[in-house]
Amino acid sequence: MIAMPKPDPQILARRQAIAAQLRTLLPASSVIAETERMRAYESDGLTAYRQVPLVVALPETTQQVADVLRWARREGIKIVPRGAGTSLSGGALPVADAIVLGLGKFKAVLDIDYANRTVTVQPGVTNLAISNAVDAAGFYYAPDPSSQIACTIGGNVAENSGGVHCLKYGLTTNNVLGLEFVTPEGEIVRIGGKHLDSPGYDLLGLLTGSEGLLGIVTEVTVRILQKPETARALLLGFASAEQGGDCVAAIIAAGIIPGGMEMMDRPAIHAAEAFVQAGYPLDVEALLIVELDGCAAEVDHLIGRVEAIAALHGVVVSRVSTTEAERLRFWAGRKAAFPAVGRISPDYYCMDGTIPRAALPRVLAAMRDMSAKYGLGVANVFHAGDGNLHPLILYDANVPGELDRAEAFGADILKLCVDVGGVLTGEHGVGVEKRDLMEYQFDAVDLEQQHRLKCAFDVDLRFNPGKVFPTLHRCAEEGRVHVHRGETRFPDLPRF
Amino acid sequence: MTEFSNRLRPRDEADLAELVRTATGPLEPIGGGTKRMMGAPVEATPLDLAAFNGIIAYEPAELTMSVGAATPLGVVERELEARQQMFAFEPMDPRVLLGSPGEPTVGGTVAAALAGPRRVKAGGARDHLLGLKAVNGRGEAFKAGGRVVKNVTGYDVPKLFAGSWGTLGVMSELTLKVLPAPETERTLILDADDASGAISLLARALGSSHEVTGAAVVDGRAAIRLEGFGPSVAWRVGALLRELGSPDAATLEPAASRSFWRDVRDVRSLAEAPIVWRVSTVPSLAAAFVARVALSAQLRVLYDWGGGLVWLGLDAAYEDLVRGALAEGHAMLFKAPAEIRARVPVFQPAPSGLADLERRVKASFDPDNRLNPGRMGR
Ligand SMILES: Cc1cc2nc3c(=O)[nH]c(=O)nc-3n(C[C@H](O)[C@H](O)[C@H](O)COP(=O)(O)OP(=O)(O)OC[C@H]3O[C@@H](n4cnc5c(N)ncnc54)[C@H](O)[C@@H]3O)c2cc1C
Numbered sequence: 006m007i008a009m010p011k012p013d014p015q016i017l018a019r020r021q022a023i024a025a026q027l028r029t030l031l032p033a034s035s036v037i038a039e040t041e042r043m044r045a046y047e048s049d050g051l052t053a054y055r056q057v058p059l060v061v062a063l064p065e066t067t068q069q070v071a072d073v074l075r076w077a078r079r080e081g082i083k084i085v086p087r088g089a090g091t092s093l094s095g096g097a098l099p100v101a102d103a104i105v106l107g108l109g110k111f112k113a114v115l116d117i118d119y120a121n122r123t124v125t126v127q128p129g130v131t132n133l134a135i136s137n138a139v140d141a142a143g144f145y146y147a148p149d150p151s152s153q154i155a156c157t158i159g160g161n162v163a164e165n166s167g168g169v170h171c172l173k174y175g176l177t178t179n180n181v182l183g184l185e186f187v188t189p190e191g192e193i194v195r196i197g198g199k200h201l202d203s204p205g206y207d208l209l210g211l212l213t214g215s216e217g218l219l220g221i222v223t224e225v226t227v228r229i230l231q232k233p234e235t236a237r238a239l240l241l242g243f244a245s246a247e248q249g250g251d252c253v254a255a256i257i258a259a260g261i262i263p264g265g266m267e268m269m270d271r272p273a274i275h276a277a278e279a280f281v282q283a284g285y286p287l288d289v290e291a292l293l294i295v296e297l298d299g300c301a302a303e304v305d306h307l308i309g310r311v312e313a314i315a316a317l318h319g320v321v322v323s324r325v326s327t328t329e330a331e332r333l334r335f336w337a338g339r340k341a342a343f344p345a346v347g348r349i350s351p352d353y354y355c356m357d358g359t360i361p362r363a364a365l366p367r368v369l370a371a372m373r374d375m376s377a378k379y380g381l382g383v384a385n386v387f388h389a390g391d392g393n394l395h396p397l398i399l400y401d402a403n404v405p406g407e408l409d410r411a412e413a414f415g416a417d418i419l420k421l422c423v424d425v426g427g428v429l430t431g432e433h434g435v436g437v438e439k440r441d442l443m444e445y446q447f448d449a450v451d452l453e454q455q456h457r458l459k460c461a462f463d464v465d466l467r468f469n470p471g472k473v474f475p476t477l478h479r480c481a482e483e484g485r486v487h488v489h490r491g492e493t494r495f496p497d498l499p500r501f
Numbered sequence: 502m503t504e505f506s507n508r509l510r511p512r513d514e515a516d517l518a519e520l521v522r523t524a525t526g527p528l529e530p531i532g533g534g535t536k537r538m539m540g541a542p543v544e545a546t547p548l549d550l551a552a553f554n555g556i557i558a559y560e561p562a563e564l565t566m567s568v569g570a571a572t573p574l575g576v577v578e579r580e581l582e583a584r585q586q587m588f589a590f591e592p593m594d595p596r597v598l599l600g601s602p603g604e605p606t607v608g609g610t611v612a613a614a615l616a617g618p619r620r621v622k623a624g625g626a627r628d629h630l631l632g633l634k635a636v637n638g639r640g641e642a643f644k645a646g647g648r649v650v651k652n653v654t655g656y657d658v659p660k661l662f663a664g665s666w667g668t669l670g671v672m673s674e675l676t677l678k679v680l681p682a683p684e685t686e687r688t689l690i691l692d693a694d695d696a697s698g699a700i701s702l703l704a705r706a707l708g709s710s711h712e713v714t715g716a717a718v719v720d721g722r723a724a725i726r727l728e729g730f731g732p733s734v735a736w737r738v739g740a741l742l743r744e745l746g747s748p749d750a751a752t753l754e755p756a757a758s759r760s761f762w763r764d765v766r767d768v769r770s771l772a773e774a775p776i777v778w779r780v781s782t783v784p785s786l787a788a789a790f791v792a793r794v795a796l797s798a799q800l801r802v803l804y805d806w807g808g809g810l811v812w813l814g815l816d817a818a819y820e821d822l823v824r825g826a827l828a829e830g831h832a833m834l835f836k837a838p839a840e841i842r843a844r845v846p847v848f849q850p851a852p853s854g855l856a857d858l859e860r861r862v863k864a865s866f867d868p869d870n871r872l873n874p875g876r877m878g879r
Contacts, residue, residue, distance in 0.1 A: 120785045165653045192854045199783040204831035204849035205859045210660025231710040254562035260681035303733030359649045391651040431651040451643045461861035
């Protein structure tokens with residue numbers, strides 16, 4: 006288990022007083038301090054980690070957020086921002102001496118502007134609700150995390166979330182145009198809007214993906230797109246992951262960027278088929294779903310080209326959807342892959358590294374060796390187009406030692422991703438989960454520079470403590486002492 | 502690149518870090534020198550990055566390209582063309598407007614973030630910069646981002662460097678996302694009553710499902726680009742014309758279309774204007790903004806990005822007029838003599854809360870204000 010920073014006993018002792026003070030700043034229904042009611046907030050999508058928060062605050066307006074943050078700054082109280090709590094990296098995990106600041110009451114769609122193709126919403130609006138709000142006019146919001154019915158746009162901005170369509174349509178960061186946010190000092194700041202680019206530094210780009218470490222997002226403007234006229238999918242089975250990977254590379258080399266391109270390995274195919282009977286072939290090592298969207302003329306043309314490419318790469322099963330129902334059936338197994346794996350194993354742990362695709366055969370082979378070494382199964386689903394892997398490690402939390410082994414297995418996979426030229430996380434964020442691996446991808450100077458950016462926003466390090474960065478020395482002591490869980494880190498580094 | 506007697510020429514990254522660390526005065530990072538006439542004038546020792554030249558890794562199937570910062574853009578684009586790929590943000594060539602010497606480099610192009618017409622569909626330089634190596638103002642070499650197309654590990658520092666005009670760090674190496682180049686393209690030219698009418702046509706085209714990759718108003722007419730695979734483009738041309746109710750509009754064939762958009766990208770129609778503003782605004786507000794400026798000044802105008810990017814050619818700076826007329830967005834004084842750029846804030850000044858954050862961000866990279874001090878007015 007990854008250790009969280011030690012709570013400040015003085016803050017813990019003041020819990021009741023802190024709740025009372027919050028009630029002077031917020032409506033009574035916006036402050037939750039009873040332990041039983043706070044349990045709903047004790048965890049996020051990384052369910053192995055739990056912590057009841059100090060107090061939960063659910064403000065209703067930007068001004069209330071600013072009031073709370075100004076007060077919290079004066080009192081030296083830490084803040085954990087929270088959307089829907091679906092983070093898979095522990096980004097929204099409470100810490101014992103921090104207020105959970107939930108944006109659940111920020112539910113309004115503020116503006117829909119079809120002429121300029123933008124929607125402005127409050128951060129607690131779910132990802133899917135944005136698309137639903139513009140559906141009647143044929144528009145949608147492109148980034149589509151599988152959690153889209155639940156996760157909020159504020160959480161998406163904080164995590165820079167992706168989805169199966171982001172190869173063609175971009176991640177959150179490529180689709181957000183403007184933000185209002187409140188700094189840790191309680192200042193309300195607006196960046197961007199319905200126009201493009203900024204006259205100064207791209208703080209919009211910096212805030213997106215900053216995992217709740219730099220401020221509270223209180224309003225988001227996104228761009229919307231007209232839905233493609235049609236979409237069709239191919240289901241392609243291969244006798245080896247290598248052939249599947251080569252086929253993906255060949256599709257891209259042919260100048261085709263599919264709307265979605267997903268791969269599953271044998272264990273994932275079997276789990277999914279057993280769960281939803283999507284009609285997947287069970288005797289292949291790799292299954293590829295390639296979705297092409299656009300006008301019918303384009304989709305028909307590209308379906309033919311992708312079929313031909315697959316044939317050249319030894320495809321053994323090749324099916325093309327001819328109806329919408331069939332397309333959805335192709336997807337059904339992939340979309341249900343997580344719960345499907347949940348049926349064959351009491352617990353699973355979802356990883357999220359990205360690799361250069363060419364390294365796929367090597368990484369999959371190494372994963373099989375690790376699976377034997379740790380004595381734990383692994384099923385792989387991944388966003389094949391951009392090399393973003395989601396290995397699902399199977400374990401049983403009730404068996405002593407299995408969670409630790411699953412975590413060690415996961416860490417080995419992520420280190421391998423870095424070793425082959427990739428990164429620790431493609432869309433789920435660092436959070437708590439990958440915090441202590443940051444030093445594997447970045448060296449001390451890289452991390453120091455990122456830490457200085459943190460200090461530019463949050464000088465007393467009160468926002469989302471214990472997340473993303475392994476060592477957080479105080480801003481004023483920058484470059485001098487690195488204290489982490491009581492030990493000095495980087496002992497060989499010259500100090501100046 | 503132009504000759505400077507006092508310039509510094511680091512040989513490699515370690516040398517670059519040492520030069521920055523031991524510098525006794527401000528430094529001006531220089532790639533090809535084509536954009537030295539942009540931003541507020543800087544009094545600093547030129548830091549010539551010519552040594553950081555060359556393609557380090559090009560992986561067409563991974564959609565990534567890593568280059569030394571001073572690699573000429575033209576060299577990289579030829580390499581990309583040979584594999585039918587491109588930098589999808591369509592960077593402009595600033596020499597057409599500025600008449601500047603030299604060769605644009607990849608580092609300078611990203612540092613200036615001057616995306617072209619395809620910005621509306623494919624995003625800007627910010628959306629294609631995946632990772633970098635740089636030396637900050639303390640003389641420390643660091644890396645940020647990665648070399649794969651999907652990455653959320655740590656803060657997205659590359660976003661800050663796109664459009665930072667050499668004020669945060671000196672980039673030595675960049676990794677960019679590359680994309681397939683379209684197989685073919687066509688441009689539709691439609692008549693409109695006025696700019697506002699043309700912009701409404703563009704809005705309808707951009708709001709359609711036809712994946713418009715260029716939307717400009719040139720000489721009062723709406724120009725719409727469609728790119729992609731042959732059968733798809735052919736079908737979309739017909740469909741869009743039907744939807745817009747102008748079945749007999751003119752279409753430009755691929756070669757004519759390419760040169761048309763090259764001229765839009767480089768704003769060739771305003772090349773003779775002594776003063777040029779580059780204004781990013783809300784498309785539906787653009788025509789009214791231009792009309793307000795036109796009440797008090799003679800101007801030439803080019804609208805790109807569906808009206809969201811307005812280029813104004815003027816014979817004097819008119820900064821109060823231009824910025825006063827702008828309800829939303831930001832206006833950059835793109836081209837003007839040095840004495841005007843020294844007096845008029847080149848980049849739209851930020852409100853105080855935001856300006857304060859930007860100052861702290863700058864200080865987190867360059868606490869002694871060594872790199873291009875004042876270039877962005879920040
Ligand atoms: C079944 C399942 C499937 C998933 N599929 C995907 C997927 O396909 N792609 C993908 O990218 N992710 C996926 N996720 C992960 C998760 O849904 C995303 O990271 C999502 O963006 C989190 O949103 P949330 O509202 O739940 O945020 P939370 O989990 O509440 O918070 C996430 C982070 O954002 C911060 N935060 C939240 N709101 C704000 C705010 N207003 N201001 C500042 N900081 C804030 C929190 O502090 C935390 O660090 C999946 C999760 C689950 C459980």
